[in-house]
Amino acid sequence: MRIAVDAMGGDKAPDVVIEGTAEALELYPHIDIVLVGHLQKINPLVRNYGLQNHPRLTLVHAEQAIAMDDPSISAIRAKKHSSMTLCAELVHKGEADAVVSAGHTGAAVAATTFRMKLLPGVERAGIATIMPSTKGHFVFIDAGANVDCKPLHLAQFAVMGEIFARSMGVHRPKIGLLSIGEEDVKGNDLTKEAFKMLSSMPINFIGNVEGKLLYERIADVVVCDGFVGNIVLKSSESLAKALSFWMKKAFKKNPVRQAWAILATNAFKELKEVADYEEYGGAPLLGVNGVCIIGHGSSSPKAIKNAIRVAGEIVKFRVNEHITERLAECGVAVKQQ
Amino acid sequence: MRIAVDAMGGDKAPDVVIEGTAEALELYPHIDIVLVGHLQKINPLVRNYGLQNHPRLTLVHAEQAIAMDDPSISAIRAKKHSSMTLCAELVHKGEADAVVSAGHTGAAVAATTFRMKLLPGVERAGIATIMPSTKGHFVFIDAGANVDCKPLHLAQFAVMGEIFARSMGVHRPKIGLLSIGEEDVKGNDLTKEAFKMLSSMPINFIGNVEGKLLYERIADVVVCDGFVGNIVLKSSESLAKALSFWMKKAFKKNPVRQAWAILATNAFKELKEVADYEEYGGAPLLGVNGVCIIGHGSSSPKAIKNAIRVAGEIVKFRVNEHITERLAECGVAVKQQ
Numbered sequence: 001m002r003i004a005v006d007a008m009g010g011d012k013a014p015d016v017v018i019e020g021t022a023e024a025l026e027l028y029p030h031i032d033i034v035l036v037g038h039l040q041k042i043n044p045l046v047r048n049y050g051l052q053n054h055p056r057l058t059l060v061h062a063e064q065a066i067a068m069d070d071p072s073i074s075a076i077r078a079k080k081h082s083s084m085t086l087c088a089e090l091v092h093k094g095e096a097d098a099v100v101s102a103g104h105t106g107a108a109v110a111a112t113t114f115r116m117k118l119l120p121g122v123e124r125a126g127i128a129t130i131m132p133s134t135k136g137h138f139v140f141i142d143a144g145a146n147v148d149c150k151p152l153h154l155a156q157f158a159v160m161g162e163i164f165a166r167s168m169g170v171h172r173p174k175i176g177l178l179s180i181g182e183e184d185v186k187g188n189d190l191t192k193e194a195f196k197m198l199s200s201m202p203i204n205f206i207g208n209v210e211g212k213l214l215y216e217r218i219a220d221v222v223v224c225d226g227f228v229g230n231i232v233l234k235s236s237e238s239l240a241k242a243l244s245f246w247m248k249k250a251f252k253k254n255p256v257r258q259a260w261a262i263l264a265t266n267a268f269k270e271l272k273e274v275a276d277y278e279e280y281g282g283a284p285l286l287g288v289n290g291v292c293i294i295g296h297g298s299s300s301p302k303a304i305k306n307a308i309r310v311a312g313e314i315v316k317f318r319v320n321e322h323i324t325e326r327l328a329e330c331g332v333a334v335k336q337q
Numbered sequence: 338m339r340i341a342v343d344a345m346g347g348d349k350a351p352d353v354v355i356e357g358t359a360e361a362l363e364l365y366p367h368i369d370i371v372l373v374g375h376l377q378k379i380n381p382l383v384r385n386y387g388l389q390n391h392p393r394l395t396l397v398h399a400e401q402a403i404a405m406d407d408p409s410i411s412a413i414r415a416k417k418h419s420s421m422t423l424c425a426e427l428v429h430k431g432e433a434d435a436v437v438s439a440g441h442t443g444a445a446v447a448a449t450t451f452r453m454k455l456l457p458g459v460e461r462a463g464i465a466t467i468m469p470s471t472k473g474h475f476v477f478i479d480a481g482a483n484v485d486c487k488p489l490h491l492a493q494f495a496v497m498g499e500i501f502a503r504s505m506g507v508h509r510p511k512i513g514l515l516s517i518g519e520e521d522v523k524g525n526d527l528t529k530e531a532f533k534m535l536s537s538m539p540i541n542f543i544g545n546v547e548g549k550l551l552y553e554r555i556a557d558v559v560v561c562d563g564f565v566g567n568i569v570l571k572s573s574e575s576l577a578k579a580l581s582f583w584m585k586k587a588f589k590k591n592p593v594r595q596a597w598a599i600l601a602t603n604a605f606k607e608l609k610e611v612a613d614y615e616e617y618g619g620a621p622l623l624g625v626n627g628v629c630i631i632g633h634g635s636s637s638p639k640a641i642k643n644a645i646r647v648a649g650e651i652v653k654f655r656v657n658e659h660i661t662e663r664l665a666e667c668g669v670a671v672k673q674q
Contacts, residue, residue, distance in 0.1 A: 132579070134582045147517060147525040148526050178568060180481060180564060180567045180571075181443075185408065187564070189485050191564075210571060211570065211571030211574075211575060212571040212572070214576070215578065226517075227517060227524070228565055228568060230517045231515060232572050234547060235551045235552070235572075237548075238549050238551045240576065241471075242469070242553070243577060243580055245471045
């Protein structure tokens with residue numbers, strides 16, 4: 001199995017990416033890695049981590065890199081030799097089984113959609129994030145690949161999410177639709193139509209999931225459009241940061257409590273592991289014809305290493321083949337043009 | 338000033354509503370209250386709180402009450418004698434200046450929209466919630482009144498939010514549009530059109546506000562459609578609950594920490610006040626022809642008391658007159674049919 005890693009993607013690239021790659025090479029002997037980036041920048045780091053003659057590492061030069069603030073689609077069009085584009089091309093040409101990037105999410109979506117194309121029957125790709133809840137974890141799709149959705153897209157996301165949850169061992173995943181009330185008549189035009197479609201599919205559809213129950217995992221897979229998904233995900237990160245800020249402030253108000261604040265910090269660290277994306281390594285972009293894992297921009301080496309592991313698992317479980325089959329079974333595959 | 342209070346609205350109604358009313362009567366001598374509910378149920382409580390002969394309290398009998406799980410619009414149609422409907426009628430007939438209800442949000446929106454109608458120039462009403470941030474508070478509109486929005490509705494919400502922020506002393510409120518990226522080209526079809534409209538209005542529009550910065554108050558007013566607004570608000574409540582759960586669990590892991598957990602609870606209580614809706618008493622439904630404050634279903638007496646205070650402030654500041662004028666100034670008033 002060969003995984004292409006975008007060495008230039010992420011806030012602290014290429015350093016943390018190469019450190020994560022080194023960890024992955026050591027831990028996962030079944031995975032070969034193709035590191036794609038500007039050789040002048042990555043070669044010294046490759047030597048630093050003692051990887052210059054590693055038998056399972058190949059380096060591929062990319063003249064360009066996509067910056068975090070580049071506009072996504074135009075960046076992909078303008079930067080034809082970017083590391084992200086080359087990674088997608090390697091998968092498209094069969095020279096790699098998957099791509100991992102912690103770079104610009106929009107650019108990763110655009111590059112893979114343009115170069116690798118979509119799976120047969122798929123009309124839009126969706127980002128499947130793993131979210132924490134008080135009762136374990138759940139799959140949240142679409143976390144931001146596709147902002148203007150039709151009901152069919154949500155139905156396809158449900159299938160992709162179902163297969164992804166199965167790949168993680170959930171036997172018959174419960175699928176919920178993110179909406180504003182429990183009853184089928186509650187929602188906006190999009191979700192009301194999607195509700196009907198999901199109800200008619202041979203999946204374990206449990207109906208609407210309200211925002212107020214999101215973090216209690218009443219479903220294994222929660223489906224929404226990418227606009228709502230991105231905002232829920234990002235505002236949740238923002239709130240968690242704010243709550244930690246308020247908590248520290250409350251502790252500091254009282255001088256006696258200040259000492260406890262230090263101890264509380266230890267509890268916070270454990271908490272971080274409950275909720276942290278690092279453990280899950282990144283979110284697969286499902287629906288593209290190839291495997292693509294998108295890491296958080298602020299990925300640590302550990303997150304990169306885990307993203308490589310997750311990519312390997314998705315290839316091994318043949319998630320894409322299962323998605324294609326299941327879309328047809330559920331009657332929501334579109335005819336190819 | 339007379340405020341109609343829906344005695345039957347809320348999870349713990351009528352008890353907490355009457356307790357909150359008693360507090361408001363004592364604290365706000367300029368406010369008269371009309372308590373609307375089933376007299377058989379409210380009379381004993383009114384006596385309990387020593388309000389039976391209160392010179393500034395009037396009781397109005399309502400044969401019906403809307404349950405929290407009634408479907409909103411049909412409930413309002415079916416229950417013409419509900420306390421919520423009668424409150425809205427009192428305002429419509431000029432017998433009260435405002436209505437306060439901690440009941441079913443959808444029913445409150447439906448009852449006030451049907452009975453009180455909308456303000457001249459307004460096409461949809463929006464719920465304006467006050468949200469906490471690490472740098473104070475901001476107005477978040479629409480928190481769930483109107484799920485399928487046109488760009489014009491978001492433009493009108495911006496004006497309503499601006500006037501509401503002004504009523505709380507913000508001189509020239511910064512208005513942001515909740516979206517998925519900072520640039521004007523980022524967003525869905527709705528927000529991209531709304532962005533253009535907001536840019537052309539004589540307001541202090543600062544552009545898109547991303548989810549990741551929501552709780553850092555880069556704007557005084559954040560505008561979104563009611564579907565997104567409801568989900569962001571409710572999923573934030575859900576996450577705050579989950580974080581508190583994880584925190585307690587992390588504390589309990591270590592027996593020494595257990596003692597500290599008790600102390601941490603005190604810090605949590607203070608935190609609750611930073612973030613708590615109780616202090617703000619409820620969210621005004623803006624755009625209806627009359628003042629309506631919607632409280633949280635789980636309102637405490639303190640929240641009810643504060644909702645009554647906020648209703649009084651909105652009446653006093655003549656928020657509705659300002660909204661009508663400002664919609665015209667901004668060129669986003671619709672012609673009445």
